[in-house]
Amino acid sequence: MALNFRFAVASDLHIALPHTISEQTHRFHLVEVSIPALELVLEDLSMLDIDFLLLPGDLTQDGEPENHTWLSKRLAVLPYPVYVVPGNHDIPVKFANDYSIGLADFSSYYDHCGYDDQQRLYYSKQVLPGVQIIGLNSNQFDTSGKQKYIGGLEEEQLDWLEQVLTIAQEKLVIVMLHHNVIEHLPDQSNHSLGRRYMLENRLVLLDILQSAGVKLIFTGHLHVQDVAEYQGIYEITTGSLVTYPHPYRIIDFITDASGQQSLKIESYRVNSLPDLPNLSDVSRNWLGDRSFHYMYKLLTNPPLNLSPEFATQLAPSLRYFWADIAGGDAVLDFPNLPPEVRRYFQSFNATNSIDNNATLLLS
Numbered sequence: 001m002a003l004n005f006r007f008a009v010a011s012d013l014h015i016a017l018p019h020t021i022s023e024q025t026h027r028f029h030l031v032e033v034s035i036p037a038l039e040l041v042l043e044d045l046s047m048l049d050i051d052f053l054l055l056p057g058d059l060t061q062d063g064e065p066e067n068h069t070w071l072s073k074r075l076a077v078l079p080y081p082v083y084v085v086p087g088n089h090d091i092p093v094k095f096a097n098d099y100s101i102g103l104a105d106f107s108s109y110y111d112h113c114g115y116d117d118q119q120r121l122y123y124s125k126q127v128l129p130g131v132q133i134i135g136l137n138s139n140q141f142d143t144s145g146k147q148k149y150i151g152g153l154e155e156e157q158l159d160w161l162e163q164v165l166t167i168a169q170e171k172l173v174i175v176m177l178h179h180n181v182i183e184h185l186p187d188q189s190n191h192s193l194g195r196r197y198m199l200e201n202r203l204v205l206l207d208i209l210q211s212a213g214v215k216l217i218f219t220g221h222l223h224v225q226d227v228a229e230y231q232g233i234y235e236i237t238t239g240s241l242v243t244y245p246h247p248y249r250i251i252d253f254i255t256d257a258s259g260q261q262s263l264k265i266e267s268y269r270v271n272s273l274p275d276l277p278n279l280s281d282v283s284r285n286w287l288g289d290r291s292f293h294y295m296y297k298l299l300t301n302p303p304l305n306l307s308p309e310f311a312t313q314l315a316p317s318l319r320y321f322w323a324d325i326a327g328g329d330a331v332l333d334f335p336n337l338p339p340e341v342r343r344y345f346q347s348f349n350a351t352n353s354i355d356n357n358a359t360l361l362l363s
Contacts, residue, residue, distance in 0.1 A: 002255040003261070004254055004255055005128055006048070006051055006250065006251065006252050006253075007050055007054060008041075008048075008050050008052075008054070008248065008249065008251070009053070009238050009248065009251060010053070010055060011056045011058070011237075011240060011241070012058040012223055012239070013038055013055065013059050014240065015031075015034045015035060015059060015061065015067045015070060016060070016061035017067055017070055020061060020064050022061065022062070026293075028223075028287065029243060030282075030283050030286055033283075034061070034241065034242050035070075036274070037241045037242065037246055037273065040273065041241065041270065044268070050080055051080060051127070052082065052083060052127050052133075053080060053081075054084075055082060055085075055113075056085055056087075056176050056178055056220035056221075057087025057090065057138075057178030057221065058088065058090060058220060058240070059071055059084060059086075060090055061089065062099070062100060063089060063090050063093070065100075068109045072109045072113075075112070076112050082113050083113055083127070084110050084113040084114065085136060086139060086178065087178040087220060087221060091105075094141040094145035094146075094147070103139070106121060107120070107121055114135050120160075121137035122135060122136045122157050123135050124168070130170075130171050131172050131174070132171045133173075133174050134174070134176070135176050135177070136175065136176070138153060138179040138199055140152040140154075150179075150195060150198065150199075150200045151177075151197075151198065151221075152199060152200040153204075158205070158208065165212035165214070166212075169212070169213075172253070173212070173213075174216045174217075175216065176219070177199070177219055179198055179219065180202075180221060181202045181205055181206060182202075182217070182229070182230045183228060184226040184228050184235075185222075185348065187303075191302075192301055197222045206231075206233065214233065215233055215362050216233075216263065217234070217236070218237075219235055219236075220237060220240070222239075223240040223326055224239055224325060225238065225245075225247050225267060225326065225327060225329075225355045226328055227354045227360070234263070236249070243283065244280070245283070245323075245326065246270035246280070246283065247270075247327075248268055249265055250266045250267075251263060251264065251265050252266075260363060261361075261362040261363040262361050265354075265356070265358050265360070266357055267328070267356035287323045287326070288319040288320050288323060291315075291318065291319050291320070291323075292315050295314075295315040296311050296315045299314055299315060303344065304340070317336065318334070321345065321348075328350070328355030329350045329356055330350055331349050331350065332345060332346070
């Protein structure tokens with residue numbers, strides 16, 4: 001079967017109704033724009049002939065029932081199917097409290113977004129003839145019900161996945177989860193700041209997917225535009241709609257006359273909104289204003305291990321580093337930094353420009 005279809009990806013929506021918005025002074029997420037930014041994206045998608053929309057987690061600000069309810073109802077009236085998975089912000093606690101839903105509640109809000117079986121937080125869905133979406137839950141909790149910083153897939157979910165992949169051998173399988181499976185930053189899986197965005201047992205998952213011939217993973221969480229590859233498997237992680245550069249993707253799966261399959265990725269940005277015409281500049285500065293603590297930790301942690309005094313001196317010159325990394329395809333240089341520090345930050349540069357717009361050959 002010659003597969004040709006189009007879909008969209010928007011991630012880390014962090015939907016927050018105005019009366020639910022947190023008053024935290026130094027929060028990174030510009031959640032004030034969450035609903036108008038999503039509406040603009042949905043307006044754009046309404047003019048395209050897409051087959052489905054993927055939302056790889058962090059659908060809400062912090063798991064508030066009102067925000068889940070609003071989004072669930074909004075997605076239900078779209079003219080194309082939507083598939084979601086939970087992010088760490090969607091179920092920040094295992095058991096519901098006065099502020100957030102619990103782990104067992106998530107699927108009931110999104111029974112029209114892949115969750116036919118509300119007894120579990122993962123699913124497999126045939127979305128088109130010959131095309132299967134597998135949505136996984138990568139959130140982990142400790143014995144007290146507190147969410148763990150690092151993602152993971154429990155044994156039961158991995159066993160289920162292997163069974164599903166055995167049945168789906170003749171289909172194109174697209175896997176979606178929130179936490180990263182492949183590294184998108186230098187030594188991400190070993191660095192204290194990057195590891196929390198990754199799947200703890202990622203190599204187990206990659207081995208399962210590789211054995212089954214799965215080539216496409218879609219994730220979020222990192223708020224960065226990036227495409228990474230591991231032994232023939234591509235992971236496309238998409239930045240957040242509430243942080244610079246407010247991106248979303250339109251993706252075409254193409255089979256040409258010779259049978260060659262490819263994925264054409266096009267990325268777009270929400271640069272302005274009716275009440276915030278200079279959104280791009282505002283959000284870039286928003287990140288810059290909040291960058292010092294992160295850059296300080298990056299400078300004082302391995303491999304640089306700079307002194308607190310030296311890190312304090314250098315951090316301001318890296319004000320827009322994370323915003324540029326978030327935009328994807330980064331080509332950065334800091335000639336005024338010491339050579340060792342300069343080389344380290346150059347290691348974050350893109351080696352090829354595939355993070356935003358690219359055609360990936362799949363067969």
